[in-house]
Amino acid sequence: MPIYHDSSTKTHERVIIDRLLNSSCTNSPYLKHKSIISSGTGLTLLCSNYSKIDSLIKYKLIKAIEITVEYDEIHFLAKTKTLPLYACGESRELAINNLKYEIESLYEDLQSGDDFSDEWLKHKKYLKSIVLKKR
Amino acid sequence: MNNSKYNTQDVRNRCEHKLDIEFRITKELNGWYKYDNKKICRVTVSKGRKALPPKTYQSIAEQLKLSIDDFDRFMDCPLKKDEYDKILGLT
Numbered sequence: 452m453p454i455y456h457d458s459s460t461k462t463h464e465r466v467i468i469d470r471l472l473n474s475s476c477t478n479s480p481y482l483k484h485k486s487i488i489s490s491g492t493g494l495t496l497l498c499s500n501y502s503k504i505d506s507l508i509k510y511k512l513i514k515a516i517e518i519t520v521e522y523d524e525i526h527f528l529a530k531t532k533t534l535p536l537y538a539c540g541e542s543r544e545l546a547i548n549n550l551k552y553e554i555e556s557l558y559e560d561l562q563s564g565d566d567f568s569d570e571w572l573k574h575k576k577y578l579k580s581i582v583l584k585k586r
Numbered sequence: 587m588n589n590s591k592y593n594t595q596d597v598r599n600r601c602e603h604k605l606d607i608e609f610r611i612t613k614e615l616n617g618w619y620k621y622d623n624k625k626i627c628r629v630t631v632s633k634g635r636k637a638l639p640p641k642t643y644q645s646i647a648e649q650l651k652l653s654i655d656d657f658d659r660f661m662d663c664p665l666k667k668d669e670y671d672k673i674l675g676l677t
Binding site: 521523524525526528530535536537538539549552553556557560566567568571 | 612613614616618620623624625626628630632637639640641642645648649
């Protein structure tokens with residue numbers, strides 16, 4: 452369990468930290484250094500909108516995909532930085548999981564032919580270079 | 587931004603009727619806008635009639651390569667393709 456400077460402050464922030472630490476979807480490097488969160492800076496970093504997806508559902512990823520996750524009035528909105536994709540979810544984890552489905556769906560769409568604009572052909576090349584089928 | 591006026595079903599209808607996008611139903615609805623037999627834009631819309639908060643609305647606009655103002659106009663105009671064709675005297 453993480454160490455907090457002030458254990459009496461079992462607050463919203465602490466709940467967020469616990470949820471982030473228990474989340475398998477986030478891949479923030481700060482999660483690997485749990486002691487950092489005993490400082491205020493750590494909390495700020497942990498609550499950052501930036502994250503990474505390093506695995507998909509049906510496929511493997513050779514390289515992590517950078518994403519942002521933001522709260523959008525009624526749900527969380529996850530977006531990829533390099534691809535024009537977004538997904539929503541009731542929680543941060545669900546939004547990220549739905550974004551994984553979107554990445555896979557796009558990958559499969561792009562495998563179906565070559566009748567794409569140059570922009571999409573670039574995305575196809577990029578995804579082909581980082582996505583592998585699970586054995 | 588007119589996001590509060592519309593829901594996901596409205597976006598789907600506009601895309602289908604105005605841009606001839608055919609949605610494939612998977613976890614979400616995904617469709618391609620084609621021009622000259624090339625796939626140009628890929629748009630994702632949630633199933634059902636869900637509200638469109640601002641960042642989600644903006645994300646759809648970005649997928650269609652439209653500014654918020656242009657996407658508002660795209661959504662505001664109730665003109666459908668068959669009506670459009672009629673006005674042009676094509677049908």
